[in-house]
Amino acid sequence: MSNSPVPTTTKSALRLSQLLRHAVVDSQGKQLGKLADVIVRLRGDDYPLVTALVVKVGSETIYVPIADVAALEPNRVELTTARLNVRAFQRRPGEVLLNADVLGHRLIDVHMASLVRAHDIYLSSDTATWAVTGLNVHQTHWWSTRKTISTDPARDWKSFEALIGHEPSVLVRAPFGKLRRLKAAQIADLIETADAKEQSELLTQVHNDPEFEADVFEELDEDSLTHLLKSRSTADVASVLTRMRADDAADAITDLPQARRREVLALLPEPQHTKVLALLGYHTATAGGLMGVEYLALAEHATIQDALDLIRTSTTQQPEALTTIYSTADDGTLRGAISIIRALQTDPHRPLREVADPDPVHAAPQDDIIDVTTRMADFNLLTLPVLDESGHILGIITVDDALEAALPQDWQRREPQTHASLTPGAV
Known part of the structure; x- marks a missing residue:
């Protein structure tokens, strides 16, 4: 059974924007510094638990465990003590910094299979803990007449997969995380629209399942596939192509430099080597180049x-x-x-x-x-x-x-449409 806190409404949740750069005071109300970040720990499919704060005190950045926090309120953080432990902050695997890693950064809207940007983060509490339970991905522009974005709907955190760019934290997640809800073609679309850092994290997660990784590579457009294969070692390329359909593997090898093509082919096991080698003898724009060698x-x-x-x-x-x-x-x-x-x-x-x-x-x-x-x-x-x-x-x-x-090339490269997931229970 999940021990996740129940998501609250936008009205009762606390927004990260209401805390950042606001005063952190001691138990007597004296200002000690300003809040620079909130640290949470990933918990698989549960809501990330707030474990600590990062407080800016003069030129120093101080780590404050959540146990030392008496209250989190709009525009104010109150501590239980007047003394701060000045130990240096060092991130541990599984930890996420909400301001540095999530706010203003892109993440995956798993429900819509698209990349979106986090414009605010919602924190909710029960009697003992604080957790991240929602996100706002609706941007408020400077010309907007609204003075608050609290009227925007808070989306459930579980509808998103954050791309935090911290490898130790990526590796402690459950394999695929929420990405397991997506199809190979949807993840391929995400990779094609992601920047280099986002691609790296997506590929790290996909790599946990070699068969699914091959499915994703089969769905990539030619330019993206060529770019990604060129950035991998020969052994990695051969490993992926071994699990791909022979016709897709042949198309991928065609775009490699001649010398590297021979190296990859030499690493392919039989009968994949034989199938791919036979298909390479046909021009890609002919029936021979289009065909696959699997049939009944x-x-x-x-x-x-x-x-x-x-x-x-x-x-x-x-x-x-x-x-x-x-x-x-x-x-x-x-x-x-x-x-x-x-x-x-x-x-x-x-x-x-x-x-x-x-x-x-x-x-x-x-x-x-x-x-x-x-x-x-x-x-x-x-x-x-x-x-x-x-x-x-x-x-x-x-x-x-x-x-x-x-399909014409310009049609194939159009901006992909987003489609809501049909996964039961999706928000």
């Missing part, structure tokens, strides 16, 4: 049930590649195709040669993108097989890859 093909005497059983066990293959079942002759040449929907609606004991559409629409590896997309649109295809001169399947093109290739 069975001998034409196999039954529908055999195909469905194979789909159930093909958990590592790209789902889009499993939407069509291909049948082959004894010599391996393509004979027929049937969609998974038609297969599910057919007697499972019937052999593929009786139910698959004969002579499926296909492409040659040298066909260009226009030929591929036109053919897929004309015949309403989710996948298009690419055949060699003998009629053997070299690979297939999925509709998502065809669509991405057909």
Whole structure:
């Protein structure tokens, strides 16, 4: 059970802007200094707990534990003592400085899968503790006639993931933190719009799950992917590409310098090395360059049930590649195709040669993108097989890859739209 304090309303919560640079007084009301920052400790999915204050006393910066604080009030902080321990402040793993790390900085709105800026921070208390429970991400401009932003809605802290840029604190978080609610494509969009420091923290968190990291890299646009791979060691690049789809890995390797390309290829395990090397022989703007080498093909005497059983066990293959079942002759040449929907609606004991559409629409590896997309649109295809001169399947093109290739570059690079999360319980 969570021990999180209950978020309060904007009216009853204390805003950080009401505390910063205001007086810190002793138990007799004498001013000792001014508040410079508030220190909180990350607690996974719980609200960060206030553990200490940073007080500016003359030219010194003093650490004051929360146990020495009698009251936090708008424009005033009262201590329980008149004496301050002048020990130097040193941040520990898991600690966040609200003013230095969060206020005015960008963080991830997990609900909307976008980067936003924290314009104020809300602190709430129960009988014993103070915790961060809310954020205001609505900017008040200098020309606004409002004298306070307290009327702006306070968003729940749990709807955000702070990018604090402090590596020891990042590493003590639960893997992914709140980012686990996001899809790979959403995190890729965040990385593409983040600055170098924000990218570094996002990549550090994503790196905790190598399989998901590969999914994120597959979703990055070409420029971002090239930039990130160039900044990594050869071993790191090979590790990521090993987990990527062979066609995406081949596209990524193409943009590396020739010498480094050979080094990365040498580190790829079989059969990934063989698949990638074969795909590198095709121009990226052709059917051969667009195709993936994962597909579902069975001998034409196999039954529908055999195909469905194979789909159930093909958990590592790209789902889009499993939407069509291909049948082959004894010599391996393509004979027929049937969609998974038609297969599910057919007697499972019937052999593929009786139910698959004969002579499926296909492409040659040298066909260009226009030929591929036109053919897929004309015949309403989710996948298009690419055949060699003998009629053997070299690979297939999925509709998502065809669509991405057909989109103009300026359309692909437009500002991504934000979409609210459908995660149950999201604020």
